[in-house]
Amino acid sequence: MGIGTYGTINTTEVQPAKWRARTRYRYADGKARQVERFGTTRTKAEAALRQALLTIEASRGGELKPTTTxxxxxxxxxxxxxxxxxxxxxxxxxxxxxxxxxxxxxxxxxxxxxxxxxxxxxxxxxxxxxxxxxxxxxxxxxxxxxxxxxxxxxxxxxxxxxIERISKPKGRKGASAISPGDLPELMAKLRSSPTLIEQDTVELLDFMVASGWRIGEACALDVSSVDFLGRTAEVEATSVRVNGVGLVRQPVAKTAASHRVTPLPGPTVDLLRRRHERLKEHTTLLFPTVLMHLRDPSNTQRELRDIRESLGYPKLMTHTFRKSAATILDRAGMSAAEIAAYLGHANPSMTQDVYMNTLKGDTRAGAIMQEQLKGVI
Known part of the structure; x- marks a missing residue:
């Protein structure tokens, strides 16, 4: 017999309503050993044996081999x-x-x-x-x-x-960046939205457009991750919903590249400091729910979906703010590698292809978010 194969299956009724199915299986070490299973009928005993043979090497801690299913x-x-x-x-x-x-x-x-x-x-x-x-x-x-x-x-x-890569259906696109020139109008509309005000979501969106963080990263931001003197915030957790557990603050970033330290504009650091002073008696989270619980990214995404038509931005998503941050940095003359580091992308080519809205012509190299968002945040 070849490695990972078995011989003829023999069945015997060992006692009334108890059948035994038996064969010899050749393991990865080259040795053939007897394997048997029991059932109330001949068919059930044989089926139990065949099922056992599918995983018998794994149950013995056997090595992975061509015959592994x-x-x-x-x-x-x-x-x-x-x-x-x-x-x-x-x-x-x-x-x-x-x-x-x-x-x-x-x-x-x-x-x-x-x-x-x-x-x-x-x-x-x-x-x-x-x-x-x-x-x-x-x-x-x-x-x-x-x-x-x-x-x-x-x-x-x-x-x-x-095999072919999985392509998106035609006509369906992800979030699009908001032009820096349109950001003041959009942010003004968001700040006057009763829904966002009631749910204390406005400043979360302010932070996202300035930092380029993912919604899960922003929802999980804790004051311990902020260096107020150094004007930075570290991505070291994300808010996720785990099946069977619920919403959790996962103490690791989405990927290794996602774990990063982000330099923040001065006004954004001031915003975080004000929020900490206001919330510190209740929580160390900087963007909790109004009940001081961990914020669910899906709920925030739904809040935007519910109002975006009335705002005049029917395709607005939380990811829009992340793409807008990339566009701002791109127009300021930063390279794909620099923007990838800011956004937490492992591959700058993905930043180039998906996030950057490159414009031809002269740009101001080394521009920072604070300069680009003056009057917006």
Missing amino acids: LRVLGQMFLAHKRDLQRSEGTLETYGYAVTAHITPRIGDLSVAEAKPDRLQKFLNTVHKESGHGAAKNCRSTLSGMMALAVGNGATLRNPVRD
Whole structure:
């Protein structure tokens, strides 16, 4: 028998209503050992044995090999990410792709059988039935799984590299930046919004446009992360909702590149100082809810969606402020690498392609946010 294969399954009724299914399985160490399972009928005993054979190497701590199924590989991948202490949000995202899509549809494929054409058909189906986001998540998760297989010698090449990237549907775009010239008008409308005033959201948006932080990062900002004398704030946590747990302040940034120290304009530092003085008896958070709890990014996003039509900005999102900050820095003459560092991007090319609204012509190199936002914040 080849490694990871088994012989003929023999079934015997050992006593009334108790059947035994038995075979020999050849393990990664080359040795063939007897494996057996029981059931109330012949069919159930055999089914129990076949199911056990799918994961028997993993249960013995066996090495990853070409015959390892994607069902087992998926669990090994998640365990690997837990060992690396990835964030709960990241683990939940990967876990959903594994349990909701990969395992039910292609979990019985072995690593050796996970060819590009099979994976492409799988992703096409997910894209058609569950949408762009689900397909993109599955592709990323599969890539990580197969990279683990490559690293352990179970396959020579990651097949995900040879399949098409998941493209967004035509006509659908993410947030767009607000022109610096339009920012004063927009911020004035936001500051006069009864909904945002009632929920104490206005100054959060002021901070976001000046810092370029993600909404989850801003919601999790604690006074311990602010250096008032140095005029900086450190991204060291994010507000996320974890399935089965609820809203948590995750004490790690979204990615390694996201953990950064951001230089802030003087007026923005003054804003944070005023908020701390007002809130310090209740919380160390700088942008909590009106009840002094951790703010949910989704709730803030919904607040904007509810009023954006009336403001005359039907596509306004919280991410708009992050893109607007990138545009301001770009127009001031800062490089893609400098803006990437400010925004917390690992790859400056992503900043160039997605966030920067590059204009041709002379620019003022070295301009800072305080100069560019004079009269806005």
